[in-house]
Amino acid sequence: MKHENITIKDIARALNLSYSTVSRALKDSYKISEATRQLVKEYAEAHHYRPNLMAQSLKNQKSRCIGVVLCSIPNSFFAEVISGIESIAYSKDYLLIITQNLESYEREVKNLENLTWRSVDGLLVSLSTETKDIGHFQRLHEQGLPIVFFDRVTDAIPTHQVITDNTGGAYKATRHLIERGYKRIATITSSPYLSITRERLAGYEQALAEHNIPVNENYIQYCAHGGMIIEETEAALNALLQLPEPPDAVLTASDRITVGSYSLIQKRGLTIPNDIAVAGFSNFQSPELFNPPLTTVRQNAFDMGKLATELLLQQIESKRPVDTFKKLVLPAELIVRSST
Amino acid sequence: MKHENITIKDIARALNLSYSTVSRALKDSYKISEATRQLVKEYAEAHHYRPNLMAQSLKNQKSRCIGVVLCSIPNSFFAEVISGIESIAYSKDYLLIITQNLESYEREVKNLENLTWRSVDGLLVSLSTETKDIGHFQRLHEQGLPIVFFDRVTDAIPTHQVITDNTGGAYKATRHLIERGYKRIATITSSPYLSITRERLAGYEQALAEHNIPVNENYIQYCAHGGMIIEETEAALNALLQLPEPPDAVLTASDRITVGSYSLIQKRGLTIPNDIAVAGFSNFQSPELFNPPLTTVRQNAFDMGKLATELLLQQIESKRPVDTFKKLVLPAELIVRSST
DNA sequence: TTGAAAGCGGTACCAG
DNA sequence: CTGGTACCGCTTTCAA
Numbered sequence: 001m002k003h004e005n006i007t008i009k010d011i012a013r014a015l016n017l018s019y020s021t022v023s024r025a026l027k028d029s030y031k032i033s034e035a036t037r038q039l040v041k042e043y044a045e046a047h048h049y050r051p052n053l054m055a056q057s058l059k060n061q062k063s064r065c066i067g068v069v070l071c072s073i074p075n076s077f078f079a080e081v082i083s084g085i086e087s088i089a090y091s092k093d094y095l096l097i098i099t100q101n102l103e104s105y106e107r108e109v110k111n112l113e114n115l116t117w118r119s120v121d122g123l124l125v126s127l128s129t130e131t132k133d134i135g136h137f138q139r140l141h142e143q144g145l146p147i148v149f150f151d152r153v154t155d156a157i158p159t160h161q162v163i164t165d166n167t168g169g170a171y172k173a174t175r176h177l178i179e180r181g182y183k184r185i186a187t188i189t190s191s192p193y194l195s196i197t198r199e200r201l202a203g204y205e206q207a208l209a210e211h212n213i214p215v216n217e218n219y220i221q222y223c224a225h226g227g228m229i230i231e232e233t234e235a236a237l238n239a240l241l242q243l244p245e246p247p248d249a250v251l252t253a254s255d256r257i258t259v260g261s262y263s264l265i266q267k268r269g270l271t272i273p274n275d276i277a278v279a280g281f282s283n284f285q286s287p288e289l290f291n292p293p294l295t296t297v298r299q300n301a302f303d304m305g306k307l308a309t310e311l312l313l314q315q316i317e318s319k320r321p322v323d324t325f326k327k328l329v330l331p332a333e334l335i336v337r338s339s340t
Numbered sequence: 341m342k343h344e345n346i347t348i349k350d351i352a353r354a355l356n357l358s359y360s361t362v363s364r365a366l367k368d369s370y371k372i373s374e375a376t377r378q379l380v381k382e383y384a385e386a387h388h389y390r391p392n393l394m395a396q397s398l399k400n401q402k403s404r405c406i407g408v409v410l411c412s413i414p415n416s417f418f419a420e421v422i423s424g425i426e427s428i429a430y431s432k433d434y435l436l437i438i439t440q441n442l443e444s445y446e447r448e449v450k451n452l453e454n455l456t457w458r459s460v461d462g463l464l465v466s467l468s469t470e471t472k473d474i475g476h477f478q479r480l481h482e483q484g485l486p487i488v489f490f491d492r493v494t495d496a497i498p499t500h501q502v503i504t505d506n507t508g509g510a511y512k513a514t515r516h517l518i519e520r521g522y523k524r525i526a527t528i529t530s531s532p533y534l535s536i537t538r539e540r541l542a543g544y545e546q547a548l549a550e551h552n553i554p555v556n557e558n559y560i561q562y563c564a565h566g567g568m569i570i571e572e573t574e575a576a577l578n579a580l581l582q583l584p585e586p587p588d589a590v591l592t593a594s595d596r597i598t599v600g601s602y603s604l605i606q607k608r609g610l611t612i613p614n615d616i617a618v619a620g621f622s623n624f625q626s627p628e629l630f631n632p633p634l635t636t637v638r639q640n641a642f643d644m645g646k647l648a649t650e651l652l653l654q655q656i657e658s659k660r661p662v663d664t665f666k667k668l669v670l671p672a673e674l675i676v677r678s679s680t
Numbered sequence: 681t682t683g684a685a686a687g688c689g690g691t692a693c694c695a696g
Numbered sequence: 697c698t699g700g701t702a703c704c705g706c707t708t709t710c711a712a
Contacts, residue, residue, distance in 0.1 A: 009690095020700075054403060063394060695700085
């Protein structure tokens with residue numbers, strides 16, 4: 001009842017052809033007469049023929065599904081990435097299976113099992129903050145499953161990567177703070193396992209080094225779950241403010257840490273930027289509406305999703321195995337507002 | 341290479357049984373001896389047997405996919421809804437196909453075609469602002485495809501619905517404005533085609549009526565695309581501010597309209613709430629960080645996604661056709677902050 | 681209780 | 697260039 005869709009057999013019967021001829025005509029296979037091809041195509045068109053994807057999948061061992069592995073869908077950065085992924089996937093008739101792990105290694109593994117069960121044709125992955133061991137991805141990669149990492153990547157698996165110029169972004173923000181005259185610049189960053197943490201820290205340290213400011217280890221605070229748990233951000237902030245020489249500026253290295261810190265600082269009655277300046281990585285839609293307007297390092301999340309998907313589909317559809325991999329680095333944009 | 345998964349045939353061969361026996365044993369079919377059932381199940385377990393979903397789909401004409409139709413993935417409200425949908429769908433091994441139409445009727449229709457081609461088992465739908473004619477959904481519904489509408493619903497199709505108490509939310513916000521002493525309360529709302537627009541308008545008018553304030557049609561402005569296009573919000577705001585008696589408060593009826601208005605009002609150099617107060621429907625994560633902190637009507641987006649999905653799956657898996665439909669109404673929460 | 685076989689809708693090989 | 701047929705993995709009648 002639900003799908004009284006026309007099938008190849010219907011066409012064959014109607015046109016007095018064999019199934020195989022119809023199938024070939026539809027796929028523009030080389031050895032087929034122009035006449036039959038025309039005939040079949042016209043009939044198919046007229047009757048709204050759409051190949052049954054389940055049958056195709058079963059036969060071809062391809063599902064035209066791509067799996068997405070990330071920590072949180074409503075996170076503004078990842079929501080934008082998904083939007084970018086959707087734009088490409090959908091235009092190429094690929095289906096998206098989106099999973100979120102809420103920064104849990106266990107859920108990441110479980111989601112991955114589900115995705116492979118669904119026999120996805122490829123994977124777009126941004127690692128969870130808890131993920132130290134990437135064996136689960138390694139195994140799939142060795143079995144030949146195309147994987148593209150984005151944002152939170154790993155170099156342990158040879159694949160395409162799409163990331164932001166995190167080092168450059170952190171560098172620009174830190175240099176900006178230095179130039180504004182701040183002397184004691186701290187940073188609250190994400191899990192030390194993550195590539196983005198290392199990269200952003202590198203930019204932070206590079207800017208300090210260029211201005212002959214020694215790195216003070218006390219000024220570097222980690223949030224094991226990227227600020228998903230507000231208590232983490234609070235602990236980090238407390239640790240900073242309780243120092244004998246508390247920082248006069250802080251670079252926050254993720255969306256949730258940025259917003260969490262902003263809120264916590266204000267709750268403590270401190271004034272931004274007079275008591276402490278804040279610059280943060282954030283893809284919030286309206287940081288200019290914040291009080292005070294927030295200086296942000298913005299990532300191009302939509303394009304990241306698009307590019308990662310393009311690379312993945314390219315690899316999925318490539319005839320011969322891909323063995324040279326690209327690392328795409330998107331620019332990070334520093335937007336100075338009055339919080340610094 | 342990629343999927344050296346064990347199949348039913350492998351089990352049958354190993355255990356010297358027929359395919360059909362194995363299949364039945366695995367599904368706890370009634371006529372099967374306890375002994376064989378045990379044997380098969382243990383072997384399957386031990387060898388990590390997972391049924392091939394593509395084969396199952398083809399045979400059962402069920403894809404275990406549900407399609408999601410909405411306007412914009414990164415919109416904070418919908419992103420949260422998706423997160424709720426994911427939480428249920430994934431726990432029940434359903435796959436999610438998410439489409440976004442950017443408030444375009446044409447894209448909505450096109451996406452719907454793609455979804456039905458994918459033979460989804462059911463649909464979760466929130467209409468686009470442009471959608472006046474719902475024939476495309478009607479046809480599918482008549483063919484027996486389960487559909488659940490959420491947020492932006494239609495009464496023209498008998499199905500489950502999950503919505504927010506929009507009328508109550510708008511009523512509470514408007515009453516709050518009246519009680520605060522504002523006299524000329526305007527509203528900028530979404531497309532007149534949408535259920536949420538009508539419902540929110542009803543609440544607005546109810547509050548005015550209860551306080552014997554006549555409705556001034558000039559104080560009601562529509563944004564045809566729900567504020568997705570900033571120019572719409574700007575035009576609406578201009579229309580209000582150019583009135584001989586411009587409003588001293590405004591109720592904004594969607595996330596994007598709220599944020600857009602906030603930004604535009606500030607750009608004009610007006611002070612909130614002194615020059616004009618703002619209360620708005622919004623699921624932004626941190627309206628308390630705004631300048632000034634924003635009074636919001638908040639919806640329970642995550643639960644909306646969860647409930648809608650539960651209703652849909654219930655219907656999909658129900659043996660006999662469902663003919664009584666629920667309309668679930670979630671509470672709207674007014675959170676007063678200093679913008680009013 | 682179990683087995684054999686048809687079929688879901690395509691694809692691709694082999695013959696002709 | 698076209699037709700016949702086996703098969704992808706699973707479900708489900710029909711017989712035994």
